[in-house]
Amino acid sequence: MTQVATGSVRFDGVVKKYGDVTALKKLDLDIEPGKLVTLLGPSGCGKTTTLRLIAGLEMATAGQIHIGGEDVTHLTATYRKVSMVFQSYALFPHMTVQENVAYGLTVKSTPKAEAADKANEGLELVGLAGYGDRLPSELSGGQQQRVAVARAIVLEPEVLLLDEPLSNLDAKLRRHVREEIRQIQQRLGLTAVYVTHDQEEAMAVSDDIIVMNNAEIAQKGTPADLYEAPSSAFIADFIGDANLADCDVKSVSDGMAMVAMNGQTYSVPTRNSLSGAAQLVLRPHSLGLAPPDTPGVKGTVSYAAYLGKEMQYTVDTEIGPLFVISPVQAKPFRQGDAVCVKIDPTQARLVAS
């Protein structure tokens, strides 16, 4: 198993309604072959619905769905060349690991020996060679997860779908497995659609991230795009932590905006041409704390936590509470200390309010 056939995914104005409830509002989507694209968003945003529409487990109320250039809008899941890794893994408990992996081939009447060979190949790919005769219940969570991946990829699908595949693993294993999934996807050149609500996981595995909110796409881009140039306060807050502060845009020229906030003026890089009331995105890492007599936004530390690698502070200031992360100093600030929050305007971003 080296390179598998791989396809694009396109949604044209896809709408999904359950009775009166709209789960997806007129979604347009384009996923290039060979990319791993993550659907990210809070629960109920429509990301799982989108995934199930690609799988064919749900049927679109309106619009067209194309996979690999072919119109599959009315095809059911059985007839789409798409496989899915489920959140609960959904391994068949009455079949051995090998029978599970060979299942998709068996139901397509592949000769037994060939199906077994391919299944073993798939198990080898996920590092589980020799586990074929066990029952799923005899494997650990991480191993079950990998069986589920093997079962999905031996069918050489045009698109691999992963529905929160890591949510049942513990935190340490999660990082390890997501790296493996990413490596397999890149090695095989698979098109993959990955659903998660964990932004760090999304940043770590994706070529592109599609952030969804309220049944529609909020922003699409590479992880860096989303972090560096959030298009809205929602994105800024969802991708990495952010402090949002009200401000006033005076003028924009050459990608730099003159912004007034709390009586001070800052020069902030921007890709949007905004004017008037807006919001300044201040990343916790970009803020620093200094003694109260230095320039900056004045405030009082209301909460301080020592996390070993860093200090986390909440500071009550004139522009509202600010969340600040700073390296551990020799003498950290303590709760109740009067401080001054330093803002690095080159690290700040501007979004519409």
Place this chain on the structure above:
Amino acid sequence: MKNTVLIWLAIGLAGFAFLPWHMTDDGLFDPVWINDGNASTGLFSALSGQWWLAPAGLAPLMAIAVQLFVQAPVRRARITLAIAIAGLFLIALQGMIIVRAGPRILEWLFTGEAALAGQPGMGAGAGLCALALLFVATVSISQSGKGQGDAFVVSTIGLIVALVGIFVFFPVMHILVRAFEVDGGYSLTEFFPRFFSADIWGLGCLFGPRSCGVAINSLFLGVMTGAGTTLLGLSFALIFTRTDFRAKKLLRVLTVLPIITPPFVIGLALILLFGRAGTVTEFVADLFGWEKTRWVYGFWGVYFAQLLSFTPIAFLVLIGVVQGVSPSMEEASQTLDADRWQTFRYVSLPLMRPGLANAFLLGFIESLADFGNPLVLGSGYSVLSTEIFFSIVGAVADPAKAAILAIALLTLTLSAFMAQRIWLGKKSYATITGKADSGQNASLNPALRTLCYATALPWAALTLVVYSMIIFGSFVKLWGYDHSFTLAHFIRAFGFDLSSGRLTGVAWDSYFTTLTIASIAAPLTALVGLSTAYLLVRQKFIGKDAFEFSTMLSFAIPGTVIGVSYIMAFNFPPIELTGTSIILIIVFVFRNMPVGVRGGIAAMSQLDKSLDEASITLGANSFATVRRVILPLMGPAILAALTYSFVRAITSVSAVIFLVSAKHNMATSFIVGRVENGEFGLAIAYSAVLIVTMLAAILLLQLMVGTRRLRRADRVQQTA
């Protein structure tokens, strides 16, 4: 997919051309039909004057042409669908119009000589042809246009809808029609005075010496039984789950025994105990010099028999409810400083309330539908179910009266059923989640425990006595008069002659018929019930609510009503089944189907839905998913459905007693006949044999459907 349609069309055509279209007198496997002229193939009949059969052959022919010559797939499917539906419609229509006897519709339509002569009921050819056209229609629906679901699902839906329509709604319709019938026509104005007559709804017993109407009697008995079984069931359930009572296993057996007991056997045992010559009656009469009375042949006798018969059902419902109260809620209550009584009163009991209401309604419906006990004991207290029977088989047969009484009974049970669905459906406090809920249920406080023991244990003792009566009674010469040991009853019923190898007992015929029919009906019931459950839990389709309602409906239709409706509907063409064994099988399948559905729904809800979805995204269709994933994981549910329908087929009396014939007699109706002749010994002996047979069958089923699958199914939870 195109091939599937062609295969079914070929089958339909074969049914039309090579099988006898009409019912044959000698059965399908007797080749006499080929040359006796009365029951020839559809093709032959259509060519020799019965031109109305032609559409049944033309429809498949036209559809085959369409399949072969129309290229566009969606268009092809739609035209085929239209042809199949038209074919089915014409087959049904000719069946209803041109009949040899019985009610007919639109009779002015055809007046030709051949048409007036009529035709017998539909036979194997008609059945196969209609079935094939039905599948052609459903497969075509799945092919005609967007997202219509796959052929297997649509066909299963179509088949079940058709079966429920023919074998539940069609007969019940006949009752409605009969109820409006007067001499030489139908009348709406006649119906209401007859329906609301004092014989049925009179309240005379409340105000004076006259007796109440039968419906009021039934209602009163139902409410009393519902309340009584719920209380007893709750006591048993509480003892079982909340105390450290030692003989729980024995208790469990006692509460399950009545389920495998034919319903009237309890009544029989009560007669042996409390009848005029009963043991207890004699004893008390001797001791106190009281006069022997016939109190057991009236309300109290029936009431006691029903309590004994139906308490297990309430127990089985309530034990689930009592266990469903999450221990953590009770523990929460206790950490908030409530004592055990307060916890029970303010937390556990309110959480059980919907379950209690459910148990009450079940007891109510069972009591109304009960036929065996009132038949044996109710000579002084008439209820609807027995009145219906007597107005069909009594000295003056009055089908119209039977129909009206059936409607009254149906109204009561359906109201209870609707109340259960509407009122309780939305109020489930079931606290069982997928999450493991550790902790322990609070034990009962002493006063409550004593109360439970005081009600339940005497009851258990009585049950024990009743069953020992059954065993004892089968071995004595003449109960109440001559208590010397004898095997005469068993020899009369099950005697055989070793030298000639002949079975000389009088019971053998009905015994074998019963076993045969129960073993055919049980797998069919499980199949229909579980496929319905699969559709309800796992598939989405238009009209699903109505579908669910109609499949559960037959649970609320009492056996007597089903029995009456079946003889009214299936005694005449187009479907002429009375006197056959098929009608017995059918009546069991559709009477017991709701239980299979419920069991299936419960089992399937515990299977993670993503297992099906995984199978489907891996390219399996619905049929492969059912066969390879769902069925193997449903072992216990299949076993339960099989056991239950087998047992019910053996023990039921109410519907069966209308439908048995000299050729196909069932054990229960044979026993009832012996009771009516006063042959108690024989009846009791036969009942004892039946109970032992069922116990053996249950054990055998356990072994067959097997432990292997049971063990594997347990692994479901660990992978989730």
